[in-house]
Amino acid sequence: MALLGYARVSTIQQKLDIQISALKKAGVREDRIFTDKMTGKTDDRNGLQRLLARAERDDTIICTKMDRLGRNTADMIKIVDNCYKKGVSIRFLDNSLSTEGTMGKMIIQILAAVAEAERERILERTNEGRLAAKESGVKFGRKPHKSTDQAKAMISEGVPMKDVMERAGVSRATYFRLKKAV
Incomplete structure (x- = not known):
């Protein structure tokens, strides 16, 4: 025992x-x-x-x-x-x-x-x-990249991926996520 x-x-x-x-x-x-x-x-x-x-x-x-x-x-x-x-x-x-x-x-x-x-x-x-909290405006998740707007504008203008990534300082994954949203 x-x-x-x-x-x-x-x-x-x-x-x-x-x-x-x-x-x-x-x-x-x-x-x-x-x-x-x-x-x-x-x-x-x-x-x-x-x-x-x-x-x-x-x-x-x-x-x-x-x-x-x-x-x-x-x-x-x-x-x-x-x-x-x-x-x-x-x-x-x-x-x-x-x-x-x-x-x-x-x-x-x-x-x-x-x-x-x-x-x-x-x-x-x-x-x-x-x-x-969502209904009162609290945002969850990661904060957007500081160059998100710049990258979106460049994507909309048809700037090549490599140039968007270099000039806006975004990753490949971020580029494709933004491109999908545009």
Whole structure:
């Protein structure tokens, strides 16, 4: 019966220190902590796969929060179910939930669905904000090249590509994008 830990952050810029410290405090040995620095949308994560391969009957996987293990309901259900079938329990420190027992497994699956719904709501709010910003005149994307107008005029006049690129200082890709727009 081993305690195994799992910590995940969404980007490589974020730090795992707080989660790892909490796992150690919960009794997980450092050499039994598995980590990932990538999105939780998928279960195709190297650290998670190594953890699941290492977990054996009567082991307990400890995570700080549910959303560290996964954000996608289907993946969470699959992970919880596979662990349950192997005799491996999962415990979350922040809310003291565990898959030990039938009720624990059911609660975890319900909360995984809630976590996925919250993620969808965040995406909806972000898109609504983006649309509102566009409607109020905020421009997204790259700023136009300083010589865009000059290059467009030259293209309209039929100036050869090489001359437009040299005199306006635009790249080949920019030339063709502008030519398509003219």
